[in-house]
Amino acid sequence: MLDPKRGGSPAGRTFARSWGGSGSVIDIDGPVHWVEYGDPEAGSLPVVMVHGLGGSHLNWVRVAPALAERTRVLTVDLPGFGLSPAGKRQTGIPANVAVLHRFLTEVVGGPVILMGNSMGGMISMFEASAHPDTVAALVLVDPALPAAQRMPHPRIAAQFAMYMTPFVGERYLQYSSRRMTDRQLVERVIDLCFADPARASEDVLEAATELAKYRREQPSQDAAFLQASRSLMRVMARPQRYLQAMRALEQPVLLLHGDRDRLVPVAAARKVAADNPRWDTVVLPGVGHTPQLEMPDAVLDHVLTWIDRHGLV
Template sequence: MSDLGGPVHWVDFGGPRADEGVPVVMVHGLGGSHLNWVALGPALAGRHHAYAIDLAGFGLTSGTNRSTTVQANAELVARFVREVVGRPVVLIGNSMGGMVSLLVTAAHPDLVEGLVLIDPSIPIPIPRQRPDFRIAAQFALYATPFVGERYMTVMSKRVSDRQRVQSVVDLCFADPARADPAVVDAGVELAAHRRQTPGQEAAFLGAARSLMKVLTAPGRYQSLIRGIDTPVLLVHGELDRLVPVAAARAIAASNPRWETEFLPGVGHTPQLEAHEAVHARTARWLAEHHLSDPIATTPLATTRHDSSPRTTDSPTARP
């Protein structure tokens, strides 16, 4: 844990010395946690010091008494880079974490040497691609005041922790059989822990509603994205039900400097479903952009808080 305006949980996967390669910070999606990176983190730690942060309201970071919007979590990630890592980083963001990473890069370009977007939350080009009806209906529930709160309360009572985790796997994997049983079990344990955490439903809804608000103003969001001149790698599963591949192809076409990798037969969380392919492409891109080389930048001038490597006592925090 670190004190960044409140306790923030993060995992240090280790890696070389801070001056031997640009550090990487991995940012999970809506409803996710550090567990989303337990396959990719150790692989990247061979050449880069690798961290995974639990955003406010998710994983083992409480959302109580703090905002859980994507904007607030972007500022949290920026503060983590300054005060914990202490050097500019490569941000790797999945889903909502991709949106958060884009917001960080746009607002704090000095903190970001490179950006890897894995199935990021981006506008869907309707009518060329209609969203999955069930997913659209679920997010409509989240967006509706009082209805969203009631829905979350009812589902919390009716669905077990294992059922909740399995439903996420079924949604995010093209082939749920590819899910690592040990990671699923750790997710169930984390869900049981979070069930005892006050305000988790409100934290989730706050994040979900802020994400949807950004997506409903696509012109402003796309303008922000086009203004980013940091090197970008986009990796996207072709069978993603949450962010259709048509959306990824459209945003790649409008940002021709980006490099892209589309993964056939893979869903919304390639870093879990096809982590070897994601690592291979990411590692090659990092090397091509000399982000695996010794760091020439100086440490960020900042006051740091409790920046020693941390996990928690919970087994779910161990990669």
């Protein structure tokens, strides 16, 4: 393994040190960066956190340290995101499920509580369904879900339509990168994902801006982002296999969903919750697509209460 704090690694550096995170890199057909919190020997079940489309290990810094007081916590950067360059690897949903499975078996080495946001929630469900021995329980934070009665916000629908269109998606990302500063790129994501952007932590904004600057200086990751987004939309367009994976889950599941999520409407979460009555579901009022960043205390309260009720840690 390579430690990005010591130099010479593909990742180069770690951006979560301010929150007590320690970064490392493993080779899974290319570098995969992750950040660890807490004592590796603490707790009966580690928690592994998986970010969404365009995200990174920084998506979890407002909840990971508190959870690490109870158990080992690891946050992973999927290939093409954060500090894990895609290289020659595929970055679609099946490829990232395979990378996550190898991470769980080669780095953690035992069952985990898998916690996924957005695309990371989808990847986590596929992993838990295909390999139930690696996942003892699931926490889904505004996971990517098939549309229900209510379609996504028009801005979101238009944006993903551009991503899906060959050449148009590539030009859109290139144009956005050229015309915006690193801070503006981060603030655009916050405006999209938060119900109230004023809730954003300045420390997280600064770290995310530094990460955006670092990524801008690396070979373009646009192709990896577009491949992941197009794969995600293909799953949504033909969701039968995804819905089957959900129904196959036998592990305890906690679904947390903001009722002001513009990317995944809360109607979709309510529909999935109704179809899977064994799940524990909490709708968070006045919260957007990334509750763990926007309302971390509420997320921690629900997660820790659920963990205690099921005797997981």
